Amino acid sequence: MRKIVVIGGVAGGMSAATRLRRLDEEASITVVERSGHVSFANCGLPYRLGGVIEERSALLLQTPESLAARFALDVRVRHEARAIDRANRRVTVRDLASGEDVELEYDALVLSPGARPVRPPLPGIEVAHTLRDVEDLDALVASARGAREAVVVGGGFIGVEVAENLVHRGIGVTLVEATGQVMAPLDPEMVEPVHAAMRAAGVRLVLGTSVERIEPGERHVVHLSDGQAVPAGLVVAAIGVRPETSLAAAAGLALGERGGILVDDSLRTSDPAIFAVGDAVEKRDGLDSSAVLVPLANTANRQGRIVADVVVGRPGADRPVLGTAIVGVFGVAAASVGWNEKRLRAAGRPHRVLHTHPGSHAGYYPGSETMALKLLVDPLTDEILGAQGVGRDGVDKRIDVIATAMTGRLTAADLADLELAYAPQFGSAKDPVNMLGWVDRAVADGDVETLQWHELDAALAAGATLLDVRTAAEHAARPVPGALNVPVDELRSRLGELPSGPLVVHCEVGLRGYVAARLLTQHGREVRNLDGGYRTWAAGTASQRATAAAGGMGPGTASLLRA
Known part of the structure; x- marks a missing residue:
């Protein structure tokens, strides 16, 4: 009888355990989970905080009892893996309720410890909540009762989701982000609608500013790098996550260049009897095969299925990741x-x-x-x-x-x-x-040359004329400063009015600009179409102004704005 131990009972770990049972009815499969719940919907935690998910029980997809009944799994919650004896293939596990240690033997060990929230070493950071599991959610919900204002530190996916759901609870929210924008995967001109939606909902965005210390009290005070002191009945740290690798590192397993557990295409670690999946492991980027950390549920669940196949001797190989992600904000x-x-x-x-x-x-x-x-x-x-x-x-x-x-x-x-x-x-x-x-x-095909929103000022400084081919009413309502207005439907009859030299044409979103550019090109003019038109330019310049005002340009944003 094959003995398999799985460390971590969420996403990748539970996908591995249940598929292992479907592939091997005779195996002994033990799942060890440090928290009090397994197979819970951690992506739904922020929405329970805001009451969008009305019942806490809706997040609890399985229990140790239901998993035992259907899959004959030995699921041990509130048990923590403390050490791995690789030579003898044993895991020391502590019962957190009794404090007693037991040793579990394994033929194959699957690590799925996930990622832990980043908690920077700031004075007072101990009062800040994080959101990783159901216990975190319960603590956060309890602290949110009666709170009138909150500070969310970090503008990533979790940060904006927590901010939205605190607003749903009627709490005033200040979101502090050290860079010039929320949601780093988006470029500046693309993130501006997110900023606008958050501000319209009442979220105060403090961008380009970091937290220096938190002064605990009945109402905490969050001190920022720009000198602001923001009162908060509730503070949430949503700065990001790091792979949970302490158990693997203590066992001498190899870690990768990004700090995650190093695995091969079959998800084996440097010890052939030990596998690792999910947020704790490094992945390969889908474009350049570089090492990346992508903490996404789809990837973790898929890896869990693959590792089960490999453990029982079936072929299985991980794939590179593209980091496909989505978030809803107001x-x-x-x-x-x-x-x-x-x-x-x-x-x-x-x-x-x-x-x-x-x-x-x-x-x-x-x-x-x-x-x-x-x-x-x-x-x-x-x-x-x-x-x-x-x-x-x-x-x-x-x-x-x-x-x-x-x-x-x-x-x-x-x-x-x-x-x-x-x-x-x-x-x-x-x-x-x-x-x-x-x-x-x-x-x-060379039918049109385009110009990006952040290249416009340089083109105009070099002598190009900006031509707005929208209607006169559109031009009057939403002008780009310095543009000459000749509607596209009048362009053929007014070619003689255009100044000599290079032209940059624009419309609202780019389509009429393309039509105008084709017309002008065939009349021998040097012309480029402003890509995405007025809307992209307006969003990009608004983001640029906000970033500059905040003084918070990250390296990527700064290089983009200098271009």
């Missing part, structure tokens, strides 16, 4: 896959940038919402390097289609030929993903 969805422009610039990797602002479905059908999409493409191979989407509807499926295309090694031009489901209430005859493909072809 009705706005923000999603990304692959690399962003900041990372491409920092790596010195050539790239082509495409912005569009399509409707979520046919504009003539009620309820269509405009979204912003950004595609990043290798200009030599047409490989899709990354994508971002922000909007109130339809963002998720467009990012998922692009992620699927990246996995299937389709090029950006191939997006134009995808046959996607269409009915007026769901999409358009030319889906936004198809349109990204057509825009890519237009640029790649």
Whole structure:
């Protein structure tokens, strides 16, 4: 009888344990979990905090008793793995209730300890809550009762989700982020709708500022690097997570360059009898195969299934990751896959940038919402390097289609030929993903040259004229300073009014600008279309101004703004 011990009973660990049972009815399978719950929906924790998920029990997908009944698993909650004896293949496990230690023998050991929240060594940090498990949630809910104001430290996915759900509880929220924006996977011009939605909901964003110390008290006081002192009945640290590797490191298992547990394609550690999955392990990046840390549930669950196959002798290999992710913030969805422009610039990797602002479905059908999409493409191979989407509807499926295309090694031009489901209430005859493909072809084929929002000032300083081809009413309502207005429908008859020299054309979202650029090019003019039009330029410059005012440009943002 094969003896298998799994450390960690959430996501990857439980996926491994249950699939192991489905593959091997005779094996002895023991799951050790430090918290009091297994197989809980940790991605739902912030939404229970805000009452969106009404019942706490809805997060508890399985119990030790239900797992024993269905899968004959020996699940031990409130038990902590303390040490691994690799020579004798034993794990020392402590019962946290009694304090007693027991030794579990194993033929195969699966580590799925997850990641632990980052708690910087700041004075007073001990009063800050984190959100990793159900016990953290219970403590946070208890502290939130009666609190009038809260400070959330960190603007990542968890930080913005916690901020939103504290607002749902009627608590005033200040979110402090050390860089110039929330949600680092998004580029500056793409994150601005998220900032706007959070501010409109009452969240006070303090960007480009860090926490220096927390003064504990009946009402804590959070002292910031810019001199502000922010009162808070509740403080939440959502700065990020690090792989939980203490057990692996103490056992002498190899760690990777990013600090996660090092595993091969079969998820074996440096000890062939020990495997590791989930947030604790390093992954391979889908674009350059570099080591990355991607703490996502989809990846953890998939790795759990793979490792079960490998343990029982079936073939199984992990795949590189693209980091596909999405978050909802006050009705706005923000999603990304692959690399962003900041990372491409920092790596010195050539790239082509495409912005569009399509409707979520046919504009003539009620309820269509405009979204912003950004595609990043290798200009030599047409490989899709990354994508971002922000909007109130339809963002998720467009990012998922692009992620699927990246996995299937389709090029950006191939997006134009995808046959996607269409009915007026769901999409358009030319889906936004198809349109990204057509825009890519237009640029790649030389039909149009484009200019990015952050390149406009330099082009104008070099002598180009900015031409707004929107209607006179649009130009008056939302002007780009210094632009000459000639509507596209009047352009042929007014060519003589245009000054000599290079032109940069723009419209609201880029389509009329493309039409104008094609017309002007065929009349012998040197012209570039402002990619994404006024909306992309407005979002980018708003983010640029906010970042500069905050004095909080991270290295990637700073290089982007200098370009």
